Amino acid sequence: MTPDEKRLAQIAHLWNSRAKGLITHMGLQIEQANRKGVKIRMPHNPDFCVDNAGTMLHGGILTALIDSAFGLAFFLAIDDVKTMATLDLRVDYLRPAKSRADVIVFAECYRDTRHIAFGSGKIWFDTDDCEEVARGNTAFAITRGSGPGLLDKLKTAGPGN
Amino acid sequence: MNISDIQARCESVPFFRFLRVEFIAATDTTTTAQMPFEERFIGNPVLNTYHGGIIASFMEAVASVSVMDDANSELVKPINLTVDYLRPGIAGTLSTRATISRKGRRMASVETVAWLEDEDKPVAKALFHFLLV
Numbered sequence: 001m002t003p004d005e006k007r008l009a010q011i012a013h014l015w016n017s018r019a020k021g022l023i024t025h026m027g028l029q030i031e032q033a034n035r036k037g038v039k040i041r042m043p044h045n046p047d048f049c050v051d052n053a054g055t056m057l058h059g060g061i062l063t064a065l066i067d068s069a070f071g072l073a074f075f076l077a078i079d080d081v082k083t084m085a086t087l088d089l090r091v092d093y094l095r096p097a098k099s100r101a102d103v104i105v106f107a108e109c110y111r112d113t114r115h116i117a118f119g120s121g122k123i124w125f126d127t128d129d130c131e132e133v134a135r136g137n138t139a140f141a142i143t144r145g146s147g148p149g150l151l152d153k154l155k156t157a158g159p160g161n
Numbered sequence: 162m163n164i165s166d167i168q169a170r171c172e173s174v175p176f177f178r179f180l181r182v183e184f185i186a187a188t189d190t191t192t193t194a195q196m197p198f199e200e201r202f203i204g205n206p207v208l209n210t211y212h213g214g215i216i217a218s219f220m221e222a223v224a225s226v227s228v229m230d231d232a233n234s235e236l237v238k239p240i241n242l243t244v245d246y247l248r249p250g251i252a253g254t255l256s257t258r259a260t261i262s263r264k265g266r267r268m269a270s271v272e273t274v275a276w277l278e279d280e281d282k283p284v285a286k287a288l289f290h291f292l293l294v
Contacts, residue, residue: 052173
C-alpha cells in the first residue's frame, strides 16, 4: 500500500468506526473511497419511508445521504483539511424513490480552493437498471492548515474513546 | 388546517415519526413545527451537531405539509430543494416555519427557515418546489 492509499483507507475506517447518530442509523457501507470519489451503500430501511408498507423513501433521507457522502469525499480529496461545513446543497429528485432495494450514492469533489470545495453526486437504486433517483450539488466551506486536522480529531473524539 | 388533524396524519408517516415532527401552528400560508434533539440526528461526531440532512429533512417535511389541501390529502411530490446552511446546528430543539411563496394548480414554491433558540439567528434556510399533480 502506498502512503496515500494507507491514508485513504484510514480515513474510511475512522469514518465508519467513529460514526454516531444518523450515519450509524443509516447503516452506511463504504464500497469505494478514494480521491476520485466515494461510493456508499445505504440498506433499505422502513424508518425512512413515507408509507407503512416501506416501499417509498422520503426525499429528505436522500438529501441526508448525499450530504454525508460529500463530507467523506471532501475529507479524502483534500489533504490538509482542518474543518468543513456544508455551505449549501441543491438536490433534484428525479423520480419517486419507490423501491425496496438498497440505495447507492456516488459523490465527488470536482474542485477545491483555499476556502471552498465543490461537489457533485448522484443516487440510484441497486437494481438491474440502476434507476437514478436524485442528483445533488454542493459547496462546502473548508479550513486548511498544518497541525491537528480532521483526521486527528476523529481519532480522539466520538464513540470508541 | 387543524393542527391535531395534521399531527395525526403525520404520525402515520414512518419518516415523520423518525423525525418526531411536532406541529405548532398552521395558517393558509405558514406552518410552524418543532423537532426535539435526538442522538440519532447527530451528523458531526466531534461537535455533536445536527446532521445537515436531518435539518433539510425536517424543513422538507414541514414545507410539504404546508401545501397540502387538507390533512387527509396525499403527500405532495418533491421536485427539488436548495438549502443554505447558516450556523452550526448545535444540540437543542429545532423550530421551523414554512411560508408558501406561490401555490398554483401544478406547482408550489415554499420557503423555510429553521432556528434553535433565537429566530433572528437562523441555522438554515431553504427553498422547496413541489409537484401537486
